[in-house]
Amino acid sequence: MGKLILVRHGKSFWNIENIFTGWTDIDLAPEGVDEAKIAGKLIRDENIAIDICFSSYLKRAIKTASIILETADITQIDFIKSWKLNERNYGAWQGRNKDEVRKEVGEDPFWDVRRGYSASAPALSTDDKRCPKFDPKYKKLNSADLPLTESLEDTKQRAVQYYFEAIVPELVKGKTVLVSAHGNSIRALMTQILNIPATEISKVEVQTGVLNIYDFDSTMTLKDNYRLKQKRELTI
Numbered sequence: 001m002g003k004l005i006l007v008r009h010g011k012s013f014w015n016i017e018n019i020f021t022g023w024t025d026i027d028l029a030p031e032g033v034d035e036a037k038i039a040g041k042l043i044r045d046e047n048i049a050i051d052i053c054f055s056s057y058l059k060r061a062i063k064t065a066s067i068i069l070e071t072a073d074i075t076q077i078d079f080i081k082s083w084k085l086n087e088r089n090y091g092a093w094q095g096r097n098k099d100e101v102r103k104e105v106g107e108d109p110f111w112d113v114r115r116g117y118s119a120s121a122p123a124l125s126t127d128d129k130r131c132p133k134f135d136p137k138y139k140k141l142n143s144a145d146l147p148l149t150e151s152l153e154d155t156k157q158r159a160v161q162y163y164f165e166a167i168v169p170e171l172v173k174g175k176t177v178l179v180s181a182h183g184n185s186i187r188a189l190m191t192q193i194l195n196i197p198a199t200e201i202s203k204v205e206v207q208t209g210v211l212n213i214y215d216f217d218s219t220m221t222l223k224d225n226y227r228l229k230q231k232r233e234l235t236i
């Protein structure tokens, strides 16, 4: 039976400061490191043998996965990174305080972009230093493929495409797969897996550091889904 574990990275410094992050490569805050350790301890205690790990290109997701695997003492597995698991690109809102943007643009347009399906923040201009083409991480990619802003729909399109292309084949083989990604890329995958319509997508919230587990049979029929999380103090 294939087991998929979706985890949103532990809290980053900008999560704590309430700043739109998107593709900005912000590190885990100490609280986020602890969340990842707790998740790793849960994997270890539940004897979940992860076979393969996928992560976005962003360090908050990469470090979350690495800490989980290290804490669970899982060392000899493939670790594959894809930009298609990145957070939604929030365009010109990246780096801005969420409350300030809300006051500036108004409640409805703000929530339409932030939790609606098709709206996006204003695009980055092509000479903006925040454009992915200026970041060496993306140098092997075609710059025309790299977004200057994205709606949730755009994010879902590339994340789900990657899910079918790279992750589902592992699940079909019966593997246990860890995917470490972001609020919006995971929201996109969850709505695909649970068949949630676009109109309901805004109601799906994804908590940091929580293990969202999906068990499939060999025909990819979902047999069970549950969350593992632990609030108590870290003792390791």
Ligand SMILES: O=C(O)[C@@H](CO)OP(=O)(O)O
Pocket: 015, 019, 020, 021, 022, 023, 087, 088, 090, 114, 183, 184
């Ligand atoms: O800032 C972001 O990149 C995301 C996730 O933290 O924000 P939001 O939850 O508003 O989509």
